[in-house]
Amino acid sequence: MTPFHTVTGIAVPFGAANVDTDVIIPSRFLKTVTRSGLGASAFDVIRSDPGNIFDTPRNSGAPILIAGDNFGCGSSREHAPWALADMGFRVVIAPSFADIFSGNAYKNGLVLVELPQEQIDRLMSVAADADITVDLENQVVTTEYQDRFAFAVDPFRKAALLSGQDEIGLTLTMAPAIERYETRIADERPWLAGAAARRF
């Protein structure tokens, strides 16, 4: 995972609410066995219109996306953050995000910033002609017009995003605790082991 510090750049003022994962990456593009290359198919339906907001010369490859309420609702597909990252996005700013999407996004180094709707509206209008800065370290979104919007972020996720640390590696440092737990449940709930094999 690439460490994330501060991103300054163009923000696509998309703004739509309840954008589900089928809109971000329709299921017919999920038939891949690798993680890269999904950006070309992202927002497929919207981008079939040549005048769409994502493919203008200015917005194409922009690092920041501004969206509406409940962004990423729908399925658990991690292809959604992969597709967004493959399009070039490093940050999505919205009033709220769907649960599973938000877990998936952070695990892939995509930063989600929750701001109230009025501040989103303000950023949408600024984004039309000015860059936006997202500073994760200081948890603040700023613009050259002196806007300064603080946002909350889970400390654990923040640390992981800033260091670009691999979560599996971190968990494997807790291997002794895992082993103790396994020994205990093998005794307390013996019926749980060997589940995948047919027993009769």
Added chain:
Amino acid sequence: MTNPRTLYTKIWDDHVVEQRDDGTALMWIDRHLIHEVTTPQAFEGLRLAGRTLHRPDLTLAVPDHNVPTDHRFEPIADPQSALQVETLTANCAEFGVEMIELNAAAQGIVHVIGPEQGFTLPGTTLVCGDSHTATHGALGSLAFGIGTTEVEHVFATQTLLLKQSSSMEVRVTGSLGYSISAKDVALAIVGALGTAGGTGSVIEYTGDVIAALSIEGRMTVCNMAIEAGARAGLVAPDAKAFEYLRGRPRSPAGAEWDAAVAYWRTLPSDAGATYDRVVTIDGSAIAPLVTWGTSPEDVVAITGVVPSPDSFADASKRLAAAKSLDYMGLAPGTRLEDVVVENIFIGSCTNSRIEDLRAAAAVARGRHVASGIRQALVVPGSGLVKLQAEAEGLDRIFIEAGFDWRAPGCSMCLGMNPDKVPAGERCASTSNRNFVGRQGPGSRTHLLSPAMAVAAAVTGRLTDVRELMA
């Protein structure tokens, strides 16, 4: 004396490997179900990092999402689908994972086979790289969908780092009316909560209606917990759950069975346990429901009309409704019973179990699919459901009525395999999502119960099944 705890808290407490200072906990995962779509990149990650799969004995694989439901013994025609299934097979062999092969009798939709095999058990944590994993909550398993990075995390460590969710009780009181099914209950709940109403929560379904539902009916209700935004849905395990699991191929047996049941009996929420939120729904008032829009919360009684966008208080809802109606090709005020459909889909992890097929067959018996219907698929959720249905003669009823009787898989639930709804056409579907393009680009989905899907098939329009069965 310990504080009264909910079912959710009990399962949570029993799975904490290590509580961390930042509020997250390293949680043990008892059961991991995998399929071909969300795992190749996780196996890829293991391989790249030189890691092994920690507990293959707790991992069960089955291909389901993009398998064809006809010509099953020929090679899969779509090269990408074929590659995903082959990749799953090769990865399972490499990492020692038990796989139910495509042409095995037990193959089926991952959320149908888990319970059917006795792999899903009460009081377990169960994960799958699929958002409808909540289905397994019907047996009192804390089951939730995860992304591919988490799949890889479970592969490598058999744990996940999680934060406890808030708890919500959805109490469905009273008793269901004639011809009202678990699917109507599921839709009523999503309609009442809205697609974000359960965000951040684990729902426990309680009340007389839930207690009276069969285990399969409870699966239908839990299946759609995600449609209300919830992390998981749960029903307390009871005698019905134990009976359901007894003697299944992967259920515990002998002394282990007795020990397991004794443990399972301790799981239901204690008297006096409290939830962060409680929502009560009057089950007696639930009518046969259908969706009119492109969000599962867009539910309306079959006797109703398509709502006007102006009827929503919220501006963003008004906008969304107008867009939905445009996509769906529906005018406000249209009677739902006047909506003509061209496609029928009976299947998906919501409604493809034997009881669903029995309910559908009861309506189909002696009737025929209307002439305007272009496709009417009945897709059993697993090979074992299919065999059971055939033993009961249900396949004959469907075939004589003009339905297409298929092999198990996700089928028309998502536009990923050959079963699709053509652009601009409508489908009366027993699946769980009516999103734009879900059943194929330009497809228009009306969610409803299996009996209602058959009613639509035989009349060619959305129909109140109570009229047919009166």
